[in-house]
Amino acid sequence: xxxxxxxxxxxxxxxxxxxxxxxxxxxxxxxxxxxxxxxxxxxxxxxxxxxxxxxxxxxxxxxxxxxxxxxxxxxxxxxxxxxxxxxxxxxx
Numbered sequence: 791x792x793x794x795x796x797x798x799x800x801x802x803x804x805x806x807x808x809x810x811x812x813x814x815x816x817x818x819x820x821x822x823x824x825x826x827x828x829x830x831x832x833x834x835x836x837x838x839x840x841x842x843x844x845x846x847x848x849x850x851x852x853x854x855x856x857x858x859x860x861x862x863x864x865x866x867x868x869x870x871x872x873x874x875x876x877x878x879x880x881x882x
Contacts (some may be wrong), residue, residue: 814853818876819845823857827870830857834875846882853878 803810821841823833835876860872 802812811854813856816850816853817879819847819873819879820858820876822870823875825869825871827873829866830873830875835863837875838877842877845879847879848882849881851876865878 804853821833821837823830828877838849855875855877858874858876860868860874
């Protein structure tokens with residue numbers, strides 16, 4: 791499962807594009823995506839079409855899926871980018 795980020799209640803977010811989202815806890819299945827952000831959709835489709843149906847897990851539609859970006863695209867070429875794709879799951 792993907793680790794979560796926990797903030798203290800009094801942490802203020804800086805002005806800008808950040809937003810605080812409080813998601814329900816639970817198990818997430820994650821897969822790595824290596825490469826540019828433009829090809830993430832293909833990895834999501836492959837993951838959900840091939841791995842998830844045969845895994846013994848099923849999607850949990852109550853919780854959100856998310857992409858967890860591991861590095862900075864301003865400092866690395868696209869082929870070195872790593873993103874974790876995380877789907878909420880429950881026992882099938």
